[in-house]
Amino acid sequence: xxxxxxxxxxxxxxxxxxxxxxxxxxxxxxxxxxxxxxxxxxxxxxxxxxxxxxxxxxxxxxxxxxxxxxxxxxxxxxxxxxxxxxxxxxxxxxxxxxxxxxxxx
Numbered sequence: 001x002x003x004x005x006x007x008x009x010x011x012x013x014x015x016x017x018x019x020x021x022x023x024x025x026x027x028x029x030x031x032x033x034x035x036x037x038x039x040x041x042x043x044x045x046x047x048x049x050x051x052x053x054x055x056x057x058x059x060x061x062x063x064x065x066x067x068x069x070x071x072x073x074x075x076x077x078x079x080x081x082x083x084x085x086x087x088x089x090x091x092x093x094x095x096x097x098x099x100x101x102x103x104x105x
Contacts, residue, residue, distance in 0.1 A: 023041065023043075023054045023055050024043055025041035025042060025043055025054055025055070026042075026043060026044055027041075027042040027043070027051070028040065028041050028042070029042065029053075032061070032064075035060070035061070036058055036059065036060060036061070037059050037061060037063075038056065038057075038058050039057045039058075039059070040053045040055075040056050041053065041054050041057070042054060
């Protein structure tokens with residue numbers, strides 16, 4: 001019997017029980033600077049004028065580009081299996097208030 005060598009570049013990922021439950025989000029706000037992307041995941045509830053950020057992910061531009069490619073690949077695989085995802089590519093953006101003071105001269 002041939003001896004199997006461990007695969008190079010193999011990564012073991014641990015998922016704790018509390019993280020495995022996930023956080024539901026139906027809105028993402030994305031901002032960026034020259035060195036990072038910030039993704040805020042928010043849960044908006046109908047008829048409630050206030051929504052809280054439930055999770056914030058900060059990543060490098062390189063990781064953001066990899067995430068974009070991975071999402072595109074997974075959406076394509078999903079649509080191949082279940083059919084095209086309905087809806088428009090142009091989503092209405094809710095009015096957002098970040099509680100910033102208005103500038104005055």
